[in-house]
Amino acid sequence: MRFPPRLEQLLQTLRRLPGVGPKTAQRMAFHLLERDREGAGALAAALQGALQYIGRCRSCRMLAEGELCSLCTAAGRDRTTVCVVESPADVGAVEESASYRGLYFVLHGRLSPLDGIGPAELGLDGLAGRLGSGEFREVIIATSATVEGEATAAYVAAVARACGLRATRIAHGVPIGGELEYVDGTTLARAIAGRVAVGDTDPETPR
Amino acid sequence: MRFPPRLEQLLQTLRRLPGVGPKTAQRMAFHLLERDREGAGALAAALQGALQYIGRCRSCRMLAEGELCSLCTAAGRDRTTVCVVESPADVGAVEESASYRGLYFVLHGRLSPLDGIGPAELGLDGLAGRLGSGEFREVIIATSATVEGEATAAYVAAVARACGLRATRIAHGVPIGGELEYVDGTTLARAIAGRVAVGDTDPETPR
Structure with missing residues (x-):
C-alpha cells in the first residue's frame, strides 16, 4: 500500500542503509514515529552534525x-611505525586489540583497477x-586477505621499500581458539606455508 | 576506541533503531560517511520531514x-465496515492482502493494564x-492472537455489540501452504476447535 508521501520518503531513505530491506525500514520508521520521536530527531541532528x-x-x-584525528595528535604513540588499513572500522578493530x-x-578501499580504484x-x-x-622505521600492512587486499599490500610494500623502510604484513593463519577441523582449507594451507620455527614468534622481531 | 565526538553521537543515535547493535551502527555510519553522504543528508531530511x-x-x-489519511478519504471504499488493528504496519499487511x-x-497497541495501557x-x-x-454495520477485529490481543478483541467486541453492530474476529488456524506436522500445537488446537462445516466458509457470511 502507499503510505503518506513523507513516510514513503523516510522508508526509501532508510533502505539506503546497509542491510536494511523494505520490512526492516518499515519497522524502523514505525518505531521512530510511534515510540521514539525524540530518537528520530536526535538521529536527524546527529546525521547533519556528522556530515557537516x-x-x-x-x-x-x-x-x-x-x-587531524585524535590518534595522530595523541601523546605517547610510537611515531616510527605506521599501520596501513583499508577502512576506519579496521582502525577500530586494531585499537580494540x-x-x-x-x-x-x-x-578507504583497496586497489581495484577494473573499478577505477588506483x-x-x-x-x-x-x-x-x-x-x-x-620519521618512520616500519610499515605494518594490515589490508584484508583477499586478492585485491594482497595486491594492495604488495603495492604498499614496494612503496615502503622504495623509501628504505621495513615493510611487514600481519600474520594470516588459524584463528586463536579455532579448531583445526573447522578451519577452511585455504586458511590452513596459508597457516602451513607460513609456519614458524618454535621459539621464533617474538612479535618484536618479525621475520 | 573513541571515535570523534560527532561520530560517537551518530553511532549512539543509530543504535536507537530497532535491531541495530554496536557493529551494525558502525557499519551504517561508515557506509553513510564514506560511501553515501548524499543518502545521509536525504535520511536526515526525511526524518525531519516525517517528524514535522x-x-x-x-x-x-x-x-x-x-x-485525514488517504484510506479515510479514498473513494470507493466500503464505509459500513471497520477493521480494528494494532499498528499501522497491520494496515499495510491487510491492504497487501x-x-x-x-x-x-x-x-497503536493493545490493552495491557500492567503497563498502564487502558x-x-x-x-x-x-x-x-x-x-x-x-454509519457502520460490521466491526472486523484483527488484533494479534496473543493474550493481550485477545483481551483487546473481547473489549472491542463488547463496544461494537453495545452499539448494535456485528463484531467479527479474523480466523485463526493453520496457515495456507502450511504442513500440518510443522504447525505448533496451540495453532492446531485452535484450528480444530474453530473447524467449520464443509461448504460453510463463504467469507461474506461469517458465523
Whole structure:
C-alpha cells in the first residue's frame, strides 16, 4: 500500500542503509514515529552534525572532526611505525586489540583497477610522501586477505621499500581458539606455508 | 576506541533503531560517511520531514500527513465496515492482502493494564463514538492472537455489540501452504476447535 508521501520518503531513505530491506525500514520508521520521536530527531541532528563536521584526517585519512584525528595528535604513540588499513572500522578493530601503539594510514578501499580504484584514489602518493620524510622505521600492512587486499599490500610494500623502510604484513593463519577441523582449507594451507620455527614468534622481531 | 565526538553521537543515535547493535551502527555510519553522504543528508531530511508533518488520522488514527489519511478519504471504499488493528504496519499487511475494502481503526497497541495501557490510550472511546454514529454495520477485529490481543478483541467486541453492530474476529488456524506436522500445537488446537462445516466458509457470511 502507499503510505503518506513523507513516510514513503523516510522508508526509501532508510533502505539506503546497509542491510536494511523494505520490512526492516518499515519497522524502523514505525518505531521512530510511534515510540521514539525524540530518537528520530536526535538521529536527524546527529546525521547533519556528522556530515557537516566529519572529514578525513589530513595526515592518516582516518575520520576526524578537525584537521587531524585524535590518534595522530595523541601523546605517547610510537611515531616510527605506521599501520596501513583499508577502512576506519579496521582502525577500530586494531585499537580494540590493544596490541599496537603506532600511527595509522587509512586507504578507504583497496586497489581495484577494473573499478577505477588506483593508487591515487587510495591516497598512496600521500603515503609515499609521508614515508619518505624519514620519521618512520616500519610499515605494518594490515589490508584484508583477499586478492585485491594482497595486491594492495604488495603495492604498499614496494612503496615502503622504495623509501628504505621495513615493510611487514600481519600474520594470516588459524584463528586463536579455532579448531583445526573447522578451519577452511585455504586458511590452513596459508597457516602451513607460513609456519614458524618454535621459539621464533617474538612479535618484536618479525621475520 | 573513541571515535570523534560527532561520530560517537551518530553511532549512539543509530543504535536507537530497532535491531541495530554496536557493529551494525558502525557499519551504517561508515557506509553513510564514506560511501553515501548524499543518502545521509536525504535520511536526515526525511526524518525531519516525517517528524514535522506525519501525525495520526483524526478518524482512524492511521499515520497521516493531513487531518485525514488517504484510506479515510479514498473513494470507493466500503464505509459500513471497520477493521480494528494494532499498528499501522497491520494496515499495510491487510491492504497487501487485497482482501478488504473497508475502513480501519488503528489502536497503536493493545490493552495491557500492567503497563498502564487502558481503553483511553488505545482511543477506544473515540472508536465507541464512531461506531455509535450509525454509519457502520460490521466491526472486523484483527488484533494479534496473543493474550493481550485477545483481551483487546473481547473489549472491542463488547463496544461494537453495545452499539448494535456485528463484531467479527479474523480466523485463526493453520496457515495456507502450511504442513500440518510443522504447525505448533496451540495453532492446531485452535484450528480444530474453530473447524467449520464443509461448504460453510463463504467469507461474506461469517458465523
